[in-house]
Amino acid sequence: MKTLTPLTESEVKQLVDDWYLKLDVHAPGEEFLSMLANETLEMQLPETTLHGQDEFKTWYDRVIHTFFDEVHTMQSLDIKTTSERADVQLVVRWEASRWQAPAPKSQRLAFDAAQRWVVKRSQLTQKPVIETYIVDSLTPLEGFPSL
Template identity: 55%
Template sequence: MQELEVQQLVKDWYHNLDVHAPMIEMLPMLVPEGLEMQFPEATLRSLAEFEGWYQGVLRIFFDEVHLLKKVEVHLHPSHADVDIVVQWEASVWKPPAAKSERIVTDAHQRWVVVPDGDGKPRIQTYIVDKLDFHPGSATL
């Protein structure tokens, strides 16, 4: 597993979130066992839990844009630690509001990426440490 492969995984992950990629494209980016994903609203520990969470957020957020501000990869023999800051923008409609609102926040994240059986990087741990909402942004 090389640094460029890990960086590509990060880019592909956020691209897939932006386009609301189908589950068949998302699941191979995650480890099948030992997964831990900590979001502000939930902690997920399996692919089935991720699928339920992902299907839910697809129905809440739209017009998403993820802009990578920082990706630092620290390679180790068995894994990579990745520090990420991503600006996340999304629209959300909260019934019965007449209009949608725009969320703009910097998400500070820590990932642990491990190689699969073929040496391709997969996300094992995904932790959202904090969200810094931009001035005037809607909140969650």
Template identity: 45%
Template sequence: MLTQESIQAFVADWYKKLDVHAPMVEVLPLLADAELECVFPEVTVYGYAGFESWYQRVIRTFFDEVHTVTKAEADIQGDTATVDVVVQWEASVWSAPDASSKRINADAYQTWSLKAGPDGSPILTKYVVDDFVPREGSATL
């Protein structure tokens, strides 16, 4: 059964894994393969294969990532939940032949859909980036 506590822990674990570029074997158990839809600013992906393609590109592009959750409010309806998430994302990016990397600092406004997995813990079924707002002084993507 989904609870506010289990969802808060899930959100924290999700971003910790993104920050450290966790291997896919650690990320896949958090996702619902057949139902998964992820709407990112640059692409929409489906299922494990689509997510892995996106994830592998991202972890090879950005480094020194820090995700700071500023909001994670869940509306739980039985074994599903809709979560309103706001995260401040900071990351460095280097593009050849630039002499140095650039720092991105932005707020991402997101809507997640979760369901209870077989053991009752949350599993991500839909991840939508609703808006992406660079902070003052941020490099552009």
């Protein structure tokens, strides 16, 4: 097995930035796959836990058909790297709109999402990939509804 170069803080930060940009523009699901570990991926979300890229694709397709006008704004980001991985703790403000039939208008949502990620370097591509993605809390901002 090839020895992998340790991750740098800057390349992990770039992964985080790219991730949220793609979410905001509803990039095609395939564009996320190179950012995610394949067989070992685990995503603990408020509504479900996903394993692997296929479950991510199904979840993502549902999300982009539920929420629109999304904006993710980083509130805090802490990256700690070791020789094997990067541990990421972040809080991102997520704002989105949703329309639930038969409501006459859409509804604006706003949350602070505290998350923990484990990022590793892909054996295949040598690029950083998210292996573990945990949403620890999803706190609605004052005056906004919950999910």
